[in-house]
Amino acid sequence: MKKEKMILVPAAFLMTAMLAFPVMASERIEEVTIDISAVLTDSDNLEVEAEVSDDGCYVDEVTVTNTPSGDWNDSTKPKVKVTLGAESGYTFSTGLGRSDVYLGNDDQTVTSVSRSTSKLSVYVTLPKIEDIDTDYDSDDDLEVYDLFWDDSYGGVACWEGSDSAKKYQVRLYRDGSAVGSTYTTTNDYYNFCGSFAKSGSYTFKVKAIRGNNETSWQESDSKDVNSSEASAIYANRTAAAKYYGSGSSGSNNQTSSSSSSTADGAWLRDGNGWWWCNPDKTYPVANWKLINNVWYYFNQSGYMTENQWVMNNNRWYYCGVSGALVKSQWVQTNGAWYYCGADGAMLTSQMIGGQYYVDKNGVWVQ
Template sequence: MRNTIRNSKGTDIKSIRTWVLALAAAGMAISGPFPALAEEDRTPVEEVSLDVESAIEVRDTGSDVSVTTDSDECYVSNVDVTNEPNGEWKHKDKPKVQVSLEAERDYYFKSGFAKKKIKLTGSGGDVTSVRRKSDEELIVTITLDALKADDNDYDLDTEDAEWNEFSAVGEWGDSEDAAYYELRLYRNEKFVTTIRPVKETHYDFSKYIDSAGSYRFEVRGLYNSSRKGEWQESDIFEVTAEKAAEIQTAAAYKQSGSGPAAGTWKNDAVGWWYCNSDGSYVKNNWQQIDGKWYFFDENGYRKTGWVSWKEQWYFLNENGEMLTNSVTPDGKYVGEDGVLAAQG
């Protein structure tokens, strides 16, 4: 009788061998008709030159930027400025441009396409990122050079500088782009003092008019410490000794907080406001009170914290007083005019 060799589980070894041979043959039959994985027959894009032309200038509200390429391997399919301002472009703003590149037929973008493979001409700028969306599309982000303002971009002229002779208050016309004003006072053509910053279009010179003489002041608008308008000269305010005494008496009333010229701080559940002696109160503007500057919102309430005024930032402490020559609680520096200094 024929012997049959089985494994420990009783399986027929010969049967196993038969199944193995059958499976091997089946595998060869399956794999036989299929070719090896096809090789990439497209050409990789190695480098792209982009010509960037930007018409964006300080105070523009639009974002006119064009990007072209002379490459035969890809083309520009879309250009988008991603950091458009809500209002106007400002001095030192850096427009960011996102460019979509699509590969031409028979070309593709390899993985890991480097920034250095993008060459720029035209408007100054740098490639800040490159992202491969697919092997047929590349997203390039370009940061253009900071915008530079020209003095002619700002209207800082003031007009009609004159005296209100009943109260020794100097007044002048508003400058469209001035963040604040600077004043110089003269008596008998001799320099007395400089006052800055002045946020309103009037200033009470009472405390400086302490003797008889011919007084005049000069005023100019400033956008910041480097953008300044031309000096505008006032008319002459002739002051007698008696008039000077009257002015000083009125100034003393204001300083002490008594008398008809003084206003009053008031508050309710919403906040604080300043009621002037005539019952009026400032809204959406600055007011100097006892030598300190305060900003009041559109409802007349005193503001605290950061305030934006004519494209400049100012910081008001918990009492609403504008800080000058100080470091704010969040580590920023404000100069002598209260304006936030440029951050390095």
């Protein structure tokens, strides 16, 4: 019978043989180029996509890190985190930094980079929301229509817009000439009562804006008023502001935020004055209330205090002609000048602005 021969190979020999075969080293990725595109949808959601053009890596995840709880503000710059993964046989170089990341758009900025051998996270700041392209359905075109004057107060410009509009710009004209500046608002109305200074034929123009898209100017019908009618409309300026909220009168080229110009409740008026009705039908009494980002004081009867000093926690505060708490301003009452600080409290026994001294009673010593 033929016997098979067995050959025993020492383990040390096997180890030596294995080490004789070369191990393929991973190729290092020294730089990357990323193309990032962003678009605002009709729901004000920001959609961001990223592509990488380099071999050896891929886009694993794209995240917007500063998404707001509500709508995007036009001046906000979105911040994006782009995570890249290394493909098999590749690793990210330990020396890969911000200067080694190239973006396809000049208006985007790499702010920081973090890495491991298999993952690379690139943090990028995009341009302002107002400079980002928009995308909305053609059946929901950006438009402004049905311009009219609110008959209740006479000088409030109103219009119908579309959900696609991010903001509006509005101008007032008297006898064909512009009155004041161009104003920006997020509302579909604007309180011009305070601009009815004299008789004339008044019109207003408005256009809708969203990102880089905007409509042409649309013009209202004329409103012809004589001197007495203009004075009556001008006198309605405070009442209109209370009814519509502080956002009805934005400032030059500034956006009035709808979130800060709308409060729960309503202003009401009777023969004794203005008072505030809460949603539960209660009203503030002998207390302060913040309404549309403005503080008002309501007396023991629940009526808003106007042109009066109010003592609260042993400090004096002044409510002006509109009832609003006066802050960081001089106030003249009974022939004397007083200064209300940043929190509205009257200042005493100190220099104001380094050149005006108020005594222990708050009176400016001239």
